[in-house]
Amino acid sequence: MRKDKYDDLPEDERAVMLEKERNERAAAKQQEEAExxxxxxxxxxxxxxxxxxxxxxxxxxxxxxxGLQVFVPVTLTNGEAETEAMLLLDTGATTSVITPEVAARLNIGETDNVRVGVVGGKVLKARKGVLTQMRVGPIRRARQEVVIIRQRAGIMGDGLLGMTFLGGLKYTIDFQKQTLNWIP
Incomplete structure (x- = not known):
């Protein structure tokens, strides 16, 4: 026969002690469950x-x-040809612009000749083409019209990222971290 620790106590005290132990175990269990x-x-x-x-x-x-110019890495695709370019983000440009060098890397052949107005009212002769896709980070846009313009070296990188791509997208620019942050 095994002796319980409260066997020596009177019946009512033993009941109180056992109840106290049950309450302590229940409280400990509740505490454990809460944790x-x-x-x-x-x-x-x-x-x-x-x-x-x-x-x-x-x-x-x-x-x-x-300075205040934001150059964006863009993946340009024309059929099977694909190339990377650094385009100057330009919300004032209606259409995206690429240089003839970038167009050559994309194997863009015959295109329509167009005249485009630029800042200052000047009108330039250019060519127009349609790329299969443009991608900036997670954003992809199919069938993107581009204008091919010869420019002075380095002024706008490999071209301009214009509103035909940026239109309807929400984003912020973090100048400190040097990131373009897309807002879903």
């Missing part, structure tokens, strides 16, 4: 934050900022 729930909630919050950070990173495109 587990807090731990689970903290883990879920950390996972959600990590997911937001991953999403933010996916929606962030590194750029090169020189």
């Amino acid at each position: 587990q729930a807090q731990s689970l909630q903290a883990r879920k919050a950390a996972e959600a934050k990590a997911a937001r950070e991953r999403q933010r990173a996916l929606l962030s495109t590194p750029v090169v900022i020189s």
Whole structure:
């Protein structure tokens, strides 16, 4: 026969002590469950934050900022030909512009001749083409019209990223981190 720790106590005291022990075990169990729930909630919050950070990173495109000029890495595709170019972000440009050198890398052959107005009212002779796709970070746009203009070396990088691509997109530019941040 085994002796219980409260066997020496009177019946009513023994009942009180056993009830007290049950209450303490129940309180300890509740505390443990509360801590587990807090731990689970903290883990879920950390996972959600990590997911937001991953999403933010996916929606962030590194750029090169020189003064107030933002040069954006763009992947241009024309059929099977694909090339990278650094285009100057220009919300004042109606159409995206590429240099003849970029057009040559894309194997753009015969195109329509057009006249385009530029800042200052000057009108330039240019060529116009349609690319299969333009991609900046996670943003892809199919059938993008571009104008091919010869320019003085380096003024606008490999061309301009204009509103035919940027139109309807929401984004911010972080000048410190040098990123273009897309807003879903």
